[in-house]
Amino acid sequence: MSLVELKNVVKRYGTNTVLNGVSLSVEKGEIIAIIGRSGSGKSTMLRCVNGLEPIQGGTVAFDGTVVNDPATDLRKLRQHVGIVFQSFNLFPHLSVEKNITLAPKVVKGVPPAEARALAEAVLRKVGLAEKIDAYPDQLSGGQQQRVAIARSLAMQPQLMLFDEITSALDPELVGEVLKVLEEVAREGMTMMLVTHEIGFARKVANRVVFMHEGKMWEQGPAAETLGRPRTPELETFLSAVLH
């Protein structure tokens, strides 16, 4: 059974159909890069996976649980699905430690001492152990995004969603965040990442998915799909972002 299974997903905002019958399955341990033009529905698809967006048709399933079933306990589901946003979305009133330990403490009931150790461990992973007592506004964009990744990791999710997490960063800070991503990937995490970094997608992803006009336009093994696009739309897209 696939870990994530989207079947004919339809999502509309009013009369604007943003996802028009998207199907995709993701196996455990896979790393999927999602590319496509702005407005093609990449973020929306990602947000359907953890139930942030209600859908109008089709089904989204995670680990056998139907996400769009009203009876599904989304809180439980989201404990297993981490998401990192383009704009970090750290909690500005909480220290780095509290940002990371909030959910483990209140959602999972992890005792305080253990939570602190957990925060230290995930911060080491993203290379920010010394920033444990800092506040978000004392950190650079790259550091904030690494804390956001650590915050997600602390819930020990089975799947992680990344939505253009380097797009809001100054160019010189992109590298440090991508390095952390690679590290997470190496540990076997299942990942779906929306990205404009084609080079990074080629290097890290097992599979590339190209979205166009709310549809799954083309997908396949990373090197092959990026190297020899089969549709003119992907070809145009690639030549636009690569040059």
Next chain:
Amino acid sequence: MIRELSFIDVLYLIAATRWTLALTAIAFLGGGIVGLAVALLRVSSLAPLRWLGAIYVHAVQGTPLLAWLFVFFFGLSIFGFTVSPWLAAAAAYSIYAGAFLGEIWRGCLQAIPRTQWEAGASLGLGFTQQLRYIIVPQALRLAIPPTVGFLVQLIKNTSLAAVIGFIELTREGQLTTATTFRPFTVYLIVAAIYFALCFPLTQWSRRLERRLHVAR
């Protein structure tokens, strides 16, 4: 019996100020509880609850506080309740302050970006947990300056309780006027006492507001 306005009258006025403050405190407490409920209704995810909150706010903000005082003081007595001015005032001011505080606090809650709720939800926090750990602590900082500002309105508006015979600063002023026939001096002193209570709060609220703007 007419007598001269003396220093002792001024002391009486100052002493009556404690009832103004007590009424303000009660109104703030009662209004705070109502206001919290109203603010939560207004940001609820269920539309009927939001409407309920909106109707309450519009109804209260569209009627004079004086009408509420009269309804509770004179109105309820016909049902066989004997209503003391204290009880009538406490009820009327809680209803009134609840609508205004509710609106102020709703604004503060809604000033927190939607993405903060989403970040909480994505970590598996429920609605009340998001509210308690993420939204309210941030909204609280925004809420302090306008809440202090409203406190000034509240202090001033407790003067209306005089009309149902509640003895506070303004009522004491009326009584003093009746015995001394020096309305100009008496009301000037009354105004000065209100000013002494309100002006520092106004300034404080402004300072907090400015600090908040600098911090952002």
Next chain:
Amino acid sequence: MTYSFQFRDVFAAWEFLLEGLVLTLELSLVTMVVGLVIGLAGAAARVYGGPWLKRIVAVYVETIRNTPLIVQLFLIFFGLPSAGLKFDANTAALIALSINLGAYSIEIIRAGLEAIPRSQIEAGQSLGLSPVQIYRYVIIFPSLRMMFPALSSQFVLLMLATSVVSQISAQDLFHMASIIQSRTFRDFEVYILVAAAYLILALLFRLAFAGIYHFVFARR
């Protein structure tokens, strides 16, 4: 014990209520005009005036905003006669309300004027607009649009606050209510009815302000 509502006696006195309603409306509308004039003049003085003028306006604004309307009203109606200034109740009410609204309007309008960023004025200058044109298109119009919501809710609050003039026996809607109350002993019905009348007035005012906003500001 059950109470049977009886609005009949109360409705029978509708002429009183209408009379009171008319005075409440008159007081509100005249006060809004006078208050707005005070507000515009005071705000201009506060922003562009000399240091003394600024200080005087500031003292006026702070004094009024930090004392209750009812005390201001009592001071004018009961207090001023001993200084030789005697007004009838309606005039005293109008004076007190106007002075009060004026102070709040000054603050709102001043904030609107000061909210226009310098860069906007400079942009106007660099486009070759004359000072008068800049004043009209860059300062007055946008700041009026910005202050309009605050000003109109202040006006609605003022309309409701006119009810305190009943306490110096001005014959407004609220005063009429107490007359009917003393005749019919239907306290609850009277005050519920009057509250409803104010509520409708407040809604009509809001509607009117929304209409003005729509026609004057929203279509550009």
